[in-house]
Amino acid sequence: MTKLAEILKTIDNLVWGPPLLILLVGTGIYLTFSLGLIQITKLPLALKYLFSKDEKDFNEGEGDISSFKALCTALSATIGTGNIVGVATAIKLGGPGALFWMWMAAFFGMATKYSECMLSVKYRTFDENNSACGGPMFYIEKGVKGFLGSFLAKAFAFFGIMVAFFGIGTFAQVDSITTGLNGAFGLNKVLVGIILTILVAFVTLGGIQKISKAAELIVPFMTASYIIASLLILALNFSELSNAISLVIKGAFTPLAATGGFLGSTMILAMRTGVSRGVFSNESGLGSAPIAAAAAKSKSHVKQGLISMTGTFFDTILVCTMTGLVLIITGFWSSSYEGASMTSMAFRTGMKVDLLGLLIVNVGLCFFAFTTILGWNYYGERCVVYLFGNKKVKFYKWIFIGLIAIGPYLELSTIWTLADIVNGLMAIPNLIGLIMLRDVIKVDTKNYFKKLKNVA
Numbered sequence: 001m002t003k004l005a006e007i008l009k010t011i012d013n014l015v016w017g018p019p020l021l022i023l024l025v026g027t028g029i030y031l032t033f034s035l036g037l038i039q040i041t042k043l044p045l046a047l048k049y050l051f052s053k054d055e056k057d058f059n060e061g062e063g064d065i066s067s068f069k070a071l072c073t074a075l076s077a078t079i080g081t082g083n084i085v086g087v088a089t090a091i092k093l094g095g096p097g098a099l100f101w102m103w104m105a106a107f108f109g110m111a112t113k114y115s116e117c118m119l120s121v122k123y124r125t126f127d128e129n130n131s132a133c134g135g136p137m138f139y140i141e142k143g144v145k146g147f148l149g150s151f152l153a154k155a156f157a158f159f160g161i162m163v164a165f166f167g168i169g170t171f172a173q174v175d176s177i178t179t180g181l182n183g184a185f186g187l188n189k190v191l192v193g194i195i196l197t198i199l200v201a202f203v204t205l206g207g208i209q210k211i212s213k214a215a216e217l218i219v220p221f222m223t224a225s226y227i228i229a230s231l232l233i234l235a236l237n238f239s240e241l242s243n244a245i246s247l248v249i250k251g252a253f254t255p256l257a258a259t260g261g262f263l264g265s266t267m268i269l270a271m272r273t274g275v276s277r278g279v280f281s282n283e284s285g286l287g288s289a290p291i292a293a294a295a296a297k298s299k300s301h302v303k304q305g306l307i308s309m310t311g312t313f314f315d316t317i318l319v320c321t322m323t324g325l326v327l328i329i330t331g332f333w334s335s336s337y338e339g340a341s342m343t344s345m346a347f348r349t350g351m352k353v354d355l356l357g358l359l360i361v362n363v364g365l366c367f368f369a370f371t372t373i374l375g376w377n378y379y380g381e382r383c384v385v386y387l388f389g390n391k392k393v394k395f396y397k398w399i400f401i402g403l404i405a406i407g408p409y410l411e412l413s414t415i416w417t418l419a420d421i422v423n424g425l426m427a428i429p430n431l432i433g434l435i436m437l438r439d440v441i442k443v444d445t446k447n448y449f450k451k452l453k454n455v456a
Contacts, residue, residue, distance in 0.1 A: 012421050025105065032108050038111055087324050095265040096328050097249075097256070101278065104275070106278055113305075120134040121305070124138060127385065129390065140153040156426065175407060179339070204374060223314065230325070231322070241325070279423060287427065384396040
C-alpha cells in the first residue's frame with residue numbers, strides 16, 4: 001500500500017502541477033474581468049433570483065426540477081467533506097495560508113461557475129424519457145464541435161464517471177462518515193457502512209426527483225446550523241480572530257516553520273493545497289455543477305448561471321471560511337490530529353461544550369457527506385447516459401452502490417490523493433471548453449443584461 005501511495009502522490013503532483021493551476025485560476029481570472037466582475041456586481045441579483053418567492057422564477061421553462069432544487073442538488077455535492085475534512089487537510093499540509101488560496105480559487109471560481117452553468121442550460125437536450133441532459137460533455141460537443149469537441153466531451157464524461165466512482169462521489173465521503181461516527185460514538189465502521197449502503201441505494205435508485213428532494217431538505221438546514229455554530233465559536237474566541245486572519249495572510253505569501261504537529265510549508269505548497277482543496281470543495285471549473293443546472297426549469301440560461309454562481313459563494317466563502325478560522329483560532333491546525341478528527345476537536349474545544357461540538361461536526365459531516373454521495377451519483381449517471389445511453393444506468397448505479405459498500409476498508413491518505421487526481425483530470429477538458437466558448441459566454445451575458453436594463 002505504501003508503494004501505491006507513493007505512485008499516486010507522484011501522479012497527483014504531476015496533475016496538479018503549475019499547468020493545471022494556471023489553467024484553472026487563469027480561466028477564472030479571464031472570465032472575471034471579461035464579464036465585468038460579475039461575482040461582485042451581479043451577486044445581489046443572483047441572491048434575489050435564488051430567494052425569490054415568485055413560483056414563476058422556479059418553474060418557468062423545460063426541465064426536471066426547480067432552479068432552487070437544482071442549486072441544492074449541486075450544493076449537496078459540494079458542501080460536504082471538502083468543507084470539513086478538505087479544509088483540515090489543506091491547512092494541515094499548507095498551513096493557514098492555504099485558506100487564503102481557497103478564497104482566491106473561490107472568488108475567481110464564481111465567474112467560472114456562472115459560465116459553465118449558463119452554457120449547460122443553453123446547450124442542454126432531452127432524452128427519450130424527456131429528462132434533461134446537460135453539462136460540459138454537451139456544451140463542449142455542441143459548442144466546440146468537430147473532432148476536438150467530440151474528444152474533449154468524451155474525455156470529460158469518462159473522467160466524470162471516474163470521479164463519481166473513485167473520487168469525490170464515494171470513498172472520501174464513506175470514509176468521513178464511518179470514521180466520524182466511529183470516533184465520536186464508537187459505532188462499528190462495517191455496520192455504519194452497511195446502513196449507509198442501504199440508504200444510498202434507496203435514494204439513488206429513485207432518480208433525480210428523490211435526490212433533489214433529499215438535498216432540498218438536508219442542505220439548507222445543515223448549512224445554516226454549521227455556520228451558526230461556527231459563528232458562536234468565533235464570538236467566544238473573538239480576541240484571537242485578528243491573529244488568525246493575520247496567520248492566513250502571512251502564511252499565503254511566506255514560508256511557515258514547523259510547529260507542533262505541523263511540518264512547515266512554503267508559499268507554493270500553501271497555494272497548491274489551497275487551490276486543489278478549494279476546487280474539491282466548491283467544484284468551480286470541475287464541470288460537475290452544470291450537470292445539475294441543466295435539470296433546472298429555467299428559460300434563461302444566464303439567469304440559471306447567476307443562481308448557480310451563488311453555490312461557490314456559500315460553499316467556500318462562507319462554509320470553508322468558518323471551518324478554517326475555527327481550526328486556526330483554537331490552535332488545532334498545528335496539532336497531531338488529522339481530517340475530521342482535527343475539525344471535531346476544534347469545535348469541541350471552541351464550543352466550550354464538548355458534546356455539542358462533537359455533534360455539530362460529526363452529525364453535520366454525516367449529512368453533508370451523504371448528500372454529496374447522492375449528488376455525485378447523479379453526475380456520474382448523466383455521464384453514463386452521454387457515453388452509453390439510458391440502458392447502462394442501472395448497471396452504473398449498482399457499481400456505485402457496491403463501491404459505497406467497500407469504502408470503509410480503504411486508507412484515508414490514498415483516498416484523498418486519488419480524489420485529487422481524478423478531479424484534476426476531469427477539470428482539464430471542461431476548462432479548455434470554457435476558453436473556446438468564451439465569446440458565447442460574453443455575448444449572451446451582455447445581451448441578457450442589456451435586455452434586462454431595457455425592460456426596467
